[in-house]
Ligand SMILES: *[C@@H]1O[C@H](CO)[C@@H](O)[C@H](O)[C@H]1NC(C)=O
Ligand SMILES: *[C@@H]1O[C@H](CO)[C@@H](O)[C@H](O)[C@H]1NC(C)=O
Ligand SMILES: *[C@@H]1O[C@H](CO)[C@@H](O)[C@H](O)[C@H]1NC(C)=O
């Protein structure tokens with residue numbers, strides 16, 4: 001989609017023009033073929049909806065059929081845990097509203113899949129369980145703050161995405177596995193690790209099981225699945241997007257953000273879900289107004305910018321555990337950034353790099369926060385038929401229901417047990433919290449940005465990259481970087497999953513200070529547009545759903 005149409009589209013939306021005018025704007029596209037749902041962008045879908053080429057009802061039917069094809073049949077990707085039984089009805093209402101009063105936003109009538117730790121009201125027909133049977137049929141008091149914003153913008157919640165159970169805060173368990181959802185796998189190589197914890201969101205975005213998806217990240221859970229599934233992920237500054245109604249790990253690190261097939265789609269979603277929410281007071285600290293992140297989409301954004309490479313620890317394979325191929329493709333990305341006009345400052349080490357690597361402060365904080373906040377989550381429920389009302393109950397529930405929650409290879413509960421052993425907020429906790437900010441921000445990301453006068457940092461997404469941003473609460477934008485070569489040595493990632501593996505994607509991460517999403521999005525866009533990496537390799541044949549809009553229109 002060209003810049004001109006993008007601009008036109010936004011001018012039209014901003015002015016809130018009538019249907020008559022909107023038809024005029026897109027009339028040229030009526031002869032365009034139906035978008036291929038494997039790759040379709042939000043703008044292409046919105047254009048087709050506006051021109052009457054297809055409806056949101058058609059879109060829901062097509063995405064449901066695509067999910068059916070690959071989720072529990074064929075390659076059995078187990079990316080989706082539930083579909084929304086009210087989605088068709090909601091789509092029909094939004095189609096009618098479009099006709100009578102026009103679209104509410106760029107996401108009007110667009111199907112969005114959300115991770116299963118993000119609450120949706122029970123009467124709509126879906127569970128909110130973080131993948132755990134302990135929350136099956138539980139009744140949440142309300143939609144999550146981000147879901148309220150999506151609905152207000154006219155988006156349709158298509159379903160819930162599988163995830164690493166409890167957002168991977170349970171024990172030493174393979175990424176992408178949950179009791180309810182089973183083992184989610186990557187669409188780029190049979191049984192490859194999807195990475196997590198937003199595994200189902202990443203996999204679903206990668207092959208067009210939804211238009212766009214939401215994930216959450218505490219440390220790596222958006223950027224790693226973005227990285228490993230050839231999609232774009234935005235891990236936001238803590239406090240940019242509301243965590244109200246999100247099954248928690250820690251208020252100091254949890255974030256909600258988009259996983260999408262392009263920086264443009266991710267920017268559209270972020271512009272809608274960001275913003276203050278009285279139910280999450282961390283969001284009251286963000287700068288107002290929320291930027292329109294689509295205004296950051298420029299091909300010249302890297303011209304004259306200084307981008308730092310924090311090599312110590314983060315590019316040392318023996319510390320990150322990365323396959324050497326990761327650094328090889330990363331070095332090529334640095335050359336690309338130079339051709340885009342950036343000055344690469346290399347190295348630009350974090351003064352705290354080795355201390356971050358040694359530090360256990362993050363675990364101290366998360367263990368204490370999780371117990372307090374998860375217990376508060378159970379307290380907040382209107383009902384929970386399993387009877388589980390606390391972390392202590394949860395550990396017993398898992399042990400008492402081994403076929404559901406502790407099948408062979410997925411038995412570990414060590415993190416739950418470690419968290420249960422904590423005794424609340426004491427001096428050690430506050431000291432670790434302060435060290436996290438110091439190591440991640442003051443003597444970490446902010447120190448490097450300041451010492452070398454940088455606009456951002458850049459690193460390969462896999463490895464240790466997520467940690468400084470996680471403990472500082474700072475943002476990361478991840479874009480496709482490359483794919484493991486066909487002769488890569490296949491490794492094991494869990495009882496049912498492999499990694500690395502031939503053709504499995506690798507991502508590039510841009511990191512910055514608090515609230516720097518706008519510039520990180522702009523840098524990621526210029527890189528994405530120059531390289532077009534996502535389009536260089538597709539999922540394996542059986543993992544590509546065949547249903548398209550043409551199969552459902554008028555049926
Ligand atoms: C950026 O460049 C690509 C072609 O490489 C083009 O398709 C796109 O429209 C450009 N974006 C903007 C915002 O000008
Ligand atoms: C939750 O899942 C169960 C089992 O799949 C289903 O019966 C129920 O309708 C779902 N929805 C809610 C809101 O509990
Ligand atoms: C949010 O509110 C709690 C009390 O309800 C307070 O302890 C905390 O400091 C507040 N946090 C922020 C970031 O304002």
Ligand SMILES: *[C@@H]1O[C@H](CO)[C@@H](O)[C@H](O)[C@H]1NC(C)=O
Nearest residue numbers: 311312313315316317318319
């Ligand atoms: C990489 O890490 C290893 C293990 O900590 C260390 O021995 C080696 O010196 C490091 N390499 C560099 C270039 O810093």
Ligand SMILES: *[C@@H]1O[C@H](CO)[C@@H](O)[C@H](O)[C@H]1NC(C)=O
Nearest residue numbers: 355358359360361364432435
């Ligand atoms: C926290 O970080 C500080 C500074 O690096 C370090 O001295 C301390 O040992 C760390 N604490 C834990 C629990 O790892």
Ligand SMILES: *[C@@H]1O[C@H](CO)[C@@H](O)[C@H](O)[C@H]1NC(C)=O
Nearest residue numbers: 421422423424426427428429
């Ligand atoms: C704080 O509590 C933890 C357990 O949660 C304990 O290991 C630690 O020793 C306590 N620290 C202090 C200073 O009491």
Ligand SMILES: *[C@@H]1O[C@H](CO)[C@@H](O)[C@H](O)[C@H]1NC(C)=O
Nearest residue numbers: 324325485486487488489490
């Ligand atoms: C894979 O092939 C490339 C050339 O295509 C070669 O440079 C590389 O060493 C090979 N790697 C392995 C692990 O065999």
Ligand SMILES: CC(=O)N[C@H]1CO[C@H](CO)[C@@H](O)[C@@H]1O
Nearest residue numbers: 067068071080081082180181
């Ligand atoms: C637990 C689970 O995975 N359930 C759902 C998975 O997705 C399919 C759609 O393919 C649903 O029908 C299942 O109920």
